[in-house]
Amino acid sequence: MMHEDRYGNAFTTSSDEAADAYREGVDLLLASWQGTAEAFERAIDVDPDFALAHIARARVHSFYQQGDLARKKAAIARELVARRGSMRERSHVETLALAVEGRLPEAIAATLKHIETWPRDAVVLSLPLGAFGLFAFSGMADHDRARQDLCDSVARHYDEDWWFLTTHGWTLTENGNVSRGRAITERGFALRRENAHGAHTVLHAMFEDGSIEEADRFVEQWIPAYDRSGLLYSHLRWHQALVALEKDDAPRALAIYADVLHPSITKAAPLNMVTDIASLLWRLTAYGHTVPKRLWSEADAVAQGLFPNSSLPFVDVHMALFAAASDDPKALQTRLAAVEQRLADGKLPAGPVVPAICRALAAFAEEDYAACVRLLAPVLGEVVRIGGSHAQRELIEDTYIVALMRSGELPRARAVLDARLHRRPSLRDRRWQAAMG
Known part of the structure; x- marks a missing residue:
C-alpha cells in the first residue's frame, strides 16, 4: 500500500498506523526532538516489513554510536526494499545505509544523485548539511x-x-x-x-x-x-556555557557543566558529549580559569572508552585535547601515530592539518607557546577541514591567539583579533585587546 510523507514522497507500508508513526518520526528526526526512536519503533512493530522505518531507525542508532545495531537495521532495510520498494525507496535506503556504514565518499555521491531526482526527500537531503554531516x-x-x-x-x-x-x-x-x-x-x-x-x-x-x-x-x-533526553539538550546548554565564557563568568560555565555536561549526567550522543566536554574544559583552561584535574580525568576515562581508536578528524582533535590536558603523552602519541598512518595510507581526507593541530595542542599544554604558534600558523586556513561548526572550530584559533599573547607576540595577536572582530563581535576578544594595551 502506498502512502506519502509530508513532502509528497510515496512510501510502501501495509499499515495506516505504521505510515502515521513514520511520518511523525521523520518530523521528530528533522527537529531533533524526543520520541524519534520510539516513533520509528512503533512503525516497525506494526509493519515489520517497512523498509524506510528500519533505515530511519538505523540512522538514529548511528547518532548514539550504536554501530552494530545501525548496520543490522540497514541490512534489514536493504533486503526489504529490494522485495517491495519503488526506485526512490531503494535509492533512499541505499543512501542512508552508506552513511550509517561510514562510507562517506559513496554516501555523498549517492546523496547528490538522489537529490537530483527527488529534491524533496528531506531525510536524504539532511545527510550532508549538519555540522556533523557528510560534507563537514x-x-x-x-x-x-x-x-x-x-x-x-x-x-x-x-x-x-x-x-x-x-x-x-x-x-x-x-x-x-x-x-x-x-x-x-x-x-x-x-x-x-x-x-x-x-x-x-x-x-x-x-x-x-x-x-x-x-x-x-x-x-x-x-x-x-x-526534554533532557533530547539529542541536542546538552549541546544547547553548551552554547549557553560559551555565552558565560564570553562574559568571563567561569563559575556559571562550570555550573552548566556540572548540571548537564558531566559524563555521569549527560544524555547526549557520544560525539556531542566528548567534543562538548573537551572543548569547554579546554576553553576554560586556555582563558586562564582553573579547571579541577578530576574533571579532565573523569571525562577522559569515558572518552577513551567511547573512542579508543583513531576515528573522525574532529574526534581525533578533541581526544588530543584530553591527552594534552591530562598530561598523557602516551595516549597522545598513540593517537598521533594512528592519524599519521591514515594520512600515509591516503585515508585522511582532512590532510596534515589534523596531526599539526594535535601537536600544537600538546605544545600549548606543555606551555611551549612558541612551538604552538609555529605549528598552528601554517594550517589555520585548513582547520575547517576537520568539520564541525565555526563556533566549535574557533577553539583552535583561540588557542593560537592565547599562545601568541603568552609568547610575547603581541602585534601578531592584535592583528588576528582585529580581523576576527571584523567578522564577529566578541566581548572576550575586546577584553584581550584591552589587556594588550
Missing part, C-alpha cells in the same frame, strides 16, 4: 559553501517548510552571510518552535552576530519545553 566530515575545505550551494539549488522545492528554512538559514550563517541566515532561520523556527534543530541554528546565528545576552535569554526561555 568529508575533509573538504569548502564544505560551508557546499552546504549553502546545495540548499540554494533546492530551495524552490521547499517554500516555507520549517525544517528547510532553519537548515538553509544555518548554511548561510556558517558561510558568512549572518544577517540573512539569521532572518531565514528565525522565520523557520517561528513555524515550529518544538524544534531543537531550529533552536540550535538560531543560537549559531546569535553567536556569530554577537547577540550573547539575547542568546542566553533564548535558551532560558525555550529549553524548559525540551
